[in-house]
Amino acid sequence: MTEQLFGYDDQDTWLHHLGGATKLLAFLGLSLIAMASYDTRFIAAIVVLSLFLFKQAHIAWRQVRLVVKVIVTFSLLNLVTVYLFAPEYGVQLYGSRHLLFGQGYFTLTQEQLFYEANLALKYIVTVPLALIFLITTNPSEFAASLNKLHLSYRVSYAVALALRYIPDIQTAYHQISLAQQARGWELSAKAKLSARFKGALQILLPLIFSSLARIDTISQAMELRRFGRNPRRSWYRDHPFAKADWLTLGGVAVIIGIGLWLFHQNGGRFYNPF
Amino acid sequence: MTPAIKFDHVTFQYDSQAEPTLYDINLTITPGEKLLIVGPSGSGKSTLGNLINGLIPHALRGQLTGRVTVAGQDVAASSLAALSRHVGTVLQDPDSQFVGLTTAEDIAFALENDAIAPARMRQQVAHWAATLNLSQQLELSPQALSGGQKQRTAMAGVLIDEGEILLFDEPLAALDPATGKRAIALIDALHRQFNMTVVIIEHRLEDVLTQPVDRVIVMDGGRIQADLTPEALLQSDWLRRVGLRAPLYLEALTAAGIERATITNIADAATVSAPQLKTRLTNWLGAQAPPVARATQAPLLTIQDLTFGYPRGRQLFAHFDLTINRGDMLALVGANGVGKSTLSQLITGFVAPKSGQLRFNGQDLAALSVKERADHIGYIMQDPNQMLSKLQLSDEVALGLTLRHADAATIQAKVAQALQICGLYPFRNWPISALSFGQKKRATIASILTLDPELLILDEPTAGQDWRHYTAMMRFLETLNQQHGITMLLITHDMHLMLEYATRTVVLGSQGLLLDAPPATVLSQPDIIAAASLAETSLYALAQRVGLDPQQFTAAVIANERQAAP
Incomplete structure (x- = not known):
């Protein structure tokens, strides 16, 4: 039995009880304002808030280890690239130049460091929020919330079904892979990469054929129970807006308000300590 | 009384096939009847079922002549959705038809599609889950259930529509023997409790007949070959002619040379009787050669x-x-x-x-x-x-x-x-x-x-x-x-x-x-x-x-039956 790598984890925290639509809106709202703003104090405050929420969601490190590592690697790569392409961009932005060391093209200034620190914070802020959303939101409820945000319910349901079938397909892939190995395909780490790649293709054919047969059956089963008949459908996992949802959205609105007010105070998106 | 289901000179040919799958089907099923459709693979029995729930002609295309009427509606002129309110279909393999993430959602699926308010939906789900003994499983993934629970979930998902006709396509295929027996008993209980019209398509005759059935339709080669009571079917030669297995207890009686016509209470092993049943079975068993034990090898x-x-x-x-x-x-x-x-x-x-x-x-x-x-x-x-x-x-x-x-x-x-x-x-x-x-x-x-x-x-x-x-x-x-x-x-x-x-x-x-x-x-x-x-x-x-050694008797009948297999 392969452990599911990443996905909804049913727990009993207030974050799990919030509506999917609320969480989606809160995630989008906070991420957008944190992306737009370059006010370090403001972003740092949201980072603290998102780390606090992450703790509240009872997410275990092993659940997110892989994803976090991948994201950290790419963020670092990105920061380095930003520096390589424009080592003096910070100077341009903040209109002053405090040289730390270096000369010629590759110089390091306080302004550049400060700018890149802002970027790093922006990367950090969205990760816990996105993970909270994905791990605390039931896929069916997620579909319900997408539908609530006026996405067609057919598309919303397709998303939920896809999420629901990922483990099934993993199991089938595993089974077929073993059956192929038993016939002589070496697919373990021992084989060459090209051989493993060819072997994987060999698994895909039966996987696709058996999946197509399943899709046929399931679409018949859905039609027999009137899916797609009405322009509208309701959701068993529907979550009527409760006080907690309004409070959360209110809180998010206040934070966004502060962010916008800071634009005004700073005379633009950038906070300039220099 | 209007019939629940009526086939009037129905012939059907799939677009992908060169010849019709069903020929000139005439069949009337009255409300509250419990009907069993038997036949070998390819006899057209599943196609017949698909004409009742409307998958034919609405999802599976082909040439349909004649007229199928279900709950007063002409199937061809009606729609899958309209028919689904009257006919609940439980497909062969429940595993491949689950859509919900949890059992509760799967049961609620039809109501969701009718845009029923969530509060009423939860009430209905709770009711049917209780009726089918699934209350403890509502929050589990349907995939995590046992075979019997899976099938009951599929049943709850169609019973929630409160239609008057229930259609089962090979309900026993995915179940172990004990669970299969319980499933047949549950279908019978639903039939009696809600006075529903029940149509069961299955080739495992003996298992279905552990509960009473009003009428059996024998299909072969796309035609209805016989339409009779279970007793009449068992007395007849139809099972052998279409290549279906007769109940084992009847095979035993046949092996002992007991004439079908002299057998009474034929549909139940617990009551079946014939003149000098005990003596004849005992004599027959005595005449059988003891089974040859195979030598154990390395x-x-x-x-x-x-x-x-x-x-x-x-x-x-x-x-x-x-x-x-x-x-x-x-x-x-x-x-x-x-x-x-x-x-x-x-x-x-x-x-x-x-x-x-x-x-x-x-x-x-x-x-x-x-x-x-x-x-x-x-x-x-x-x-x-x-x-x-x-x-x-x-x-x-x-x-x-x-x-x-x-x-x-x-x-x-x-x-x-x-x-x-x-x-x-x-x-x-x-x-x-x-x-x-x-x-x-x-x-x-x-x-x-x-x-x-x-x-x-x-x-x-x-x-x-x-x-x-x-x-x-x-x-x-x-x-x-x-x-x-x-x-x-x-x-x-x-x-x-x-x-x-x-x-x-x-x-x-x-x-x-x-x-x-x-x-x-x-x-x-x-x-x-x-x-x-x-x-x-x-x-x-x-x-x-009849007071024989069950083990010896079973072995002898099985040995005999193997020679008679098609």
Whole structure:
């Protein structure tokens, strides 16, 4: 039995009880304002808030280890690239130049460091929020919330079904892979990469054929129970807006308000300590 | 009274077929009737069902003439959605039709599509879950349920529509014997409680007839061959003529030379009677030659002190011992989830034991990879579609040898030989997609045979096949066993398969090995039957009633019946 790598984890925290639509809106709202703003104090405050929420969601490190590592690697790569392409961009932005060391093209200034620190914070802020959303939101409820945000319910349901079938397909892939190995395909780490790649293709054919047969059956089963008949459908996992949802959205609105007010105070998106 | 369902001169031909699947069907089903439709594979019985729920012509296209009326509506002029309010359909394999993430959502699916308010929906779901004994499972994933619970979830999902007609397409196909019996009893209870019209499509006649049925329709070759009561059907010659298995207790009476016409209360093993029943059965049994015990041969696979459990799962094997001897035709039975498939995966090396030793021909298997084990041990999955990866049959069968870098002449000779043994030689240049299910299954066996395995492990080799195909497959496996000396390990739920073809039965329980004995012995031990979710056969009940030794009686009837198989 392969452990599911990443996905909804049913727990009993207030974050799990919030509506999917609320969480989606809160995630989008906070991420957008944190992306737009370059006010370090403001972003740092949201980072603290998102780390606090992450703790509240009872997410275990092993659940997110892989994803976090991948994201950290790419963020670092990105920061380095930003520096390589424009080592003096910070100077341009903040209109002053405090040289730390270096000369010629590759110089390091306080302004550049400060700018890149802002970027790093922006990367950090969205990760816990996105993970909270994905791990605390039931896929069916997620579909319900997408539908609530006026996405067609057919598309919303397709998303939920896809999420629901990922483990099934993993199991089938595993089974077929073993059956192929038993016939002589070496697919373990021992084989060459090209051989493993060819072997994987060999698994895909039966996987696709058996999946197509399943899709046929399931679409018949859905039609027999009137899916797609009405322009509208309701959701068993529907979550009527409760006080907690309004409070959360209110809180998010206040934070966004502060962010916008800071634009005004700073005379633009950038906070300039220099 | 308007009929619940009426077929008026209905002929139907799928767009993909050259000839009609149904010819001139006339059938009237009155409200509240319980009807059984039997027939071999390809007789058109599922097509008939699809005309009742409207999948034909609304989802499956073809040429329809005549008129089907369901609940007063013309099926062709109506829609799937409108019909679904009257007809609830439970498809063959509940696993492949679940859409909800949890059992509750799956039950609620139809109501969701009607845009019913969530509060009312939850109330309805709770009600039907309670009726079908699923209240504790509502928050679980449907995939995590037992076979019986899965089927009850599928039933709840259509009962919630409160339609007046229930349609079951092969409800027993995915269930073990004990669960199947309970399912038939539940269908009967629903029928009586809600006075619904019930249509059951099934080829396992004896299992369905454990509960009363008003009428049986016999289908063959796309036509209704007979329309009669269960009693009349059993008195008649129809079952033999269309290639369906008669109930075992009747086979016993036939074997003892008792005339069908003299049998009374024919539809139930508990009440069936005939003049001098007891004397005649006793005399017949006395005249049967005692079964010849097969000599035990040298051990082929020895499992010693095996311990295994999945991470975070239950311990499946603790200090488990088993020896499979050369030439065994061994049936491995037991309730779902008890570790039957896991045992075969331990043998093939798909999973590794926590401790213990597996020896094959004296060689320790731990040292061998999956691929190396496959040179001696062939594993045939239940679904051949999961094993077939080439487009053309001969390429598929050659695959194992090609991967082992055999020379072209050897490959050609071995492939031809394997195809001939499996009766597939004429199809060698066919695309695999053109083969029937049974042919695909034999193709997977042929592709393993080229590797000269000494042991074949088959997972449910006959699942979902009617008696004719079942017999053909089992006779074929028996030939491999007896003439080619291949030892067989058959994982199965099928009592008949076990009784008729296995030389030895191993019953797995949650505590490991429950019993290792000749097949007929297993079915004479009620505690083992219950623990392994098997079902008592009607022979056992009959033998007890007339005071014969159930074990001896069962063995004799089965031996006799094998000669009569189609």
